[in-house]
Amino acid sequence: LGDPEYTLLDGIVAKARADGDTNWASVDSVIEHTAPIQPGNSGGPLIDENGQVVGINYAGGDLGGTGTSQFFAIGGDLALPTVEILKNGDYLSLGVNGQAVVDDSIGLAGIFVSSVDTNSPAGTLGLQPGDIIEDLEGLPMATDGTMKDYCDVLQSHAPTDKLRVDVLRFDENLSLRGEFNGRPLSPVESIVDQLPGEESTPQVAAGSAYTDYMTVTDDTGRIQVSVPTDWDDLDPTPNTADDGSFVAPELVAAPDVDGFLSTFDVPGVDIVAWDPDPTLTLADWMNGENGAMSLDSLCDPAGIEDYDDGYFTGLIGYWTGCGGTDTEIVAIASAPPDDSLVVTVLAQLLTQADFDALDHIIASFTAIAGGTTTTAPTTDAGTGYTDYVTITDDTGRLTIDVPVEWEAVTTVPATDVEGNFVAPYIAAAPDLEDLFGTYDTPGVEFMAFEPDPGLTLTDWLDMVISDTGVASSCIADDVEPYDDGVYTGLTQRWTDCAGTPTQYVIIVAEPGDGSVITVLGVQLVTPADQDALDRIIASFTAN
Known part of the structure; x- marks a missing residue:
C-alpha cells in the first residue's frame, strides 16, 4: 500500500x-x-x-x-x-486517456488521444493514439482549452449510449466519423463525392477560403451548426404558417440573409427541422411544397440521389447554372436512424470555398426532435456567471450554490394558508417578483419534502407541474430519468414559455435511502443560466 x-x-x-x-x-x-x-x-x-x-x-x-x-x-x-x-468499475470512461489541445493559428481544437484501452468503446471505435476528437454529439470539443465539454457530454449519457464523434487523424490529415458504442470510424466524404449526376464536379470559381467558423443556434435551441464567421447575418426564428403559428425550427445563415433568399448572388444555408409526417416520403420532402420544387425552373437539375453522412440518411439534389449565373445549389432531405425528425438543408454555393463550408456545415450540424431537446435557451448569450454563493435555508436542511447576481433570496420555510410549516424552502433570483410573475428573469426554487409512501415520483412531478402552471405557458419535452450520482428521480424541461425562448427545468429526486423528496424548479433565460443549472445540480443538498 x-x-x-x-x-x-x-x-x-x-x-x-x-x-x-x-x-x-x-x-x-x-x-x-x-x-x-x-x-x-x-x-x-x-x-x-x-x-x-x-x-x-x-x-x-x-x-x-x-x-x-x-x-x-x-x-x-x-x-x-x-x-x-x-467500486463497481470505471466511471464515465470511454477508454480514452487524453487532454484538451487548442491551436488558434491552425484552427485546431479537440481532445488529443494519448492512449486507448483496447477493450473499451474507444478501442472498438478504432480510435488511435495521436487522434484528436474534434466533435462529440455535435458539440465542438475543447474550444476553451479544457475538458469541460467532453466531460459534460459523458455525464449526460449512459455508458452504453451511442455517441457520434468526429476525429482528426492528425498525422494523416484524415477526417473520420463514427460512434462510440456504434459504427467504427471511417473517412468522411466531401459533399462533392455525393453530388448526383455524371458530371458532378462543381463548376465554380475557387473563391477565398473561410478560415474562421462560429457555432450558431436557432431560437428553439433544436438546431445547432458551425458556419463561416463571414456568414454573420442570421435568421434564427422558426418557420411559421401564413397565420404566424409555429411550424418548425429554422436557421438561416449568410453574409446577407435577404440577398441569399431573394437572389443567386449570395452564398448561405437554410436548415429546417420538421416533425415527421407518416404520409410523406423523403422524396416528397425533397420535391414538395417544403422542398426544392421550384429549383427545376430556375436552375439546371443534375439529379437526386441517395445521401448518407454516416448518421443522417436520405436524398441529395444538385442544381447548377441558377438564374443564368454560375451559382449552384445543393438540397438535402434526411432523417436520423430513429426517424424522429426530417431535416432539410438548402445551400447556395458560389465558389469552391462555399462547397468547403458546406462540408463543415454537414459535419457540425445537429438537429433535435421536439420533446427531447436539452439545449439551453438561445436568445442573447447572457453574461457568464463567475462567482457563486452558498445559501442555506432557515431550517439548516437545504444548501445550494447560486450565482452572486441572484442576490434576491428567501430562505423562509413554505407554509400553508394557515401559516403551518410545510417544507424547507429556498428561492433565489435577480428579482424574485419577476421570477414568480414572468418568464423574463432566471432563478431557482428548491424544496424538500418528507417522503409519502402513497406517492410515486411521477405523482410528485405532476404536483409540481400543477403548482408552477408551466403546462399552460410552455411546451413540454419528454420526462426523462434523473441521476447525478447521489440523487435519482425524474426531470422534465419545458420550452418556449409564454412564447419566449425561456425554459423551465423541473427535477424531482431522492437520495439512495429515500429519506427525502427534493424538488428543484429552475428558470433559464440565457445559455449562461444553463451553466448556473449545472452548478445548482452539482451543489444542492437536502436532509
Whole structure:
C-alpha cells in the first residue's frame, strides 16, 4: 500500500469552490489550498485541524503558467459518490486517456488521444493514439482549452449510449466519423463525392477560403451548426404558417440573409427541422411544397440521389447554372436512424470555398426532435456567471450554490394558508417578483419534502407541474430519468414559455435511502443560466 511514512504539510483554504476545469480534467469545483503538493501526492488526503479527511489532493504547481503555484483537492462532497461508483468499475470512461489541445493559428481544437484501452468503446471505435476528437454529439470539443465539454457530454449519457464523434487523424490529415458504442470510424466524404449526376464536379470559381467558423443556434435551441464567421447575418426564428403559428425550427445563415433568399448572388444555408409526417416520403420532402420544387425552373437539375453522412440518411439534389449565373445549389432531405425528425438543408454555393463550408456545415450540424431537446435557451448569450454563493435555508436542511447576481433570496420555510410549516424552502433570483410573475428573469426554487409512501415520483412531478402552471405557458419535452450520482428521480424541461425562448427545468429526486423528496424548479433565460443549472445540480443538498 506504499510507504507507511508520511509527510504532513500545513496550509489554509484559499478558495472553497475554485474552478475545476483544466486541460486534463473537469471537476465541478475543487478546493484551492496553500499546502504544497509534490509529484506523487495525488490521491493523498487533505485533512482539517481535527484530522478529518475533507478532500483528495489531485493537482499542484504552476498549472496556469503564471509563475505562481496553486494546489487543489477534490472535496469530499464530490469524491464520495464517485468512490462508491468506482467500486463497481470505471466511471464515465470511454477508454480514452487524453487532454484538451487548442491551436488558434491552425484552427485546431479537440481532445488529443494519448492512449486507448483496447477493450473499451474507444478501442472498438478504432480510435488511435495521436487522434484528436474534434466533435462529440455535435458539440465542438475543447474550444476553451479544457475538458469541460467532453466531460459534460459523458455525464449526460449512459455508458452504453451511442455517441457520434468526429476525429482528426492528425498525422494523416484524415477526417473520420463514427460512434462510440456504434459504427467504427471511417473517412468522411466531401459533399462533392455525393453530388448526383455524371458530371458532378462543381463548376465554380475557387473563391477565398473561410478560415474562421462560429457555432450558431436557432431560437428553439433544436438546431445547432458551425458556419463561416463571414456568414454573420442570421435568421434564427422558426418557420411559421401564413397565420404566424409555429411550424418548425429554422436557421438561416449568410453574409446577407435577404440577398441569399431573394437572389443567386449570395452564398448561405437554410436548415429546417420538421416533425415527421407518416404520409410523406423523403422524396416528397425533397420535391414538395417544403422542398426544392421550384429549383427545376430556375436552375439546371443534375439529379437526386441517395445521401448518407454516416448518421443522417436520405436524398441529395444538385442544381447548377441558377438564374443564368454560375451559382449552384445543393438540397438535402434526411432523417436520423430513429426517424424522429426530417431535416432539410438548402445551400447556395458560389465558389469552391462555399462547397468547403458546406462540408463543415454537414459535419457540425445537429438537429433535435421536439420533446427531447436539452439545449439551453438561445436568445442573447447572457453574461457568464463567475462567482457563486452558498445559501442555506432557515431550517439548516437545504444548501445550494447560486450565482452572486441572484442576490434576491428567501430562505423562509413554505407554509400553508394557515401559516403551518410545510417544507424547507429556498428561492433565489435577480428579482424574485419577476421570477414568480414572468418568464423574463432566471432563478431557482428548491424544496424538500418528507417522503409519502402513497406517492410515486411521477405523482410528485405532476404536483409540481400543477403548482408552477408551466403546462399552460410552455411546451413540454419528454420526462426523462434523473441521476447525478447521489440523487435519482425524474426531470422534465419545458420550452418556449409564454412564447419566449425561456425554459423551465423541473427535477424531482431522492437520495439512495429515500429519506427525502427534493424538488428543484429552475428558470433559464440565457445559455449562461444553463451553466448556473449545472452548478445548482452539482451543489444542492437536502436532509
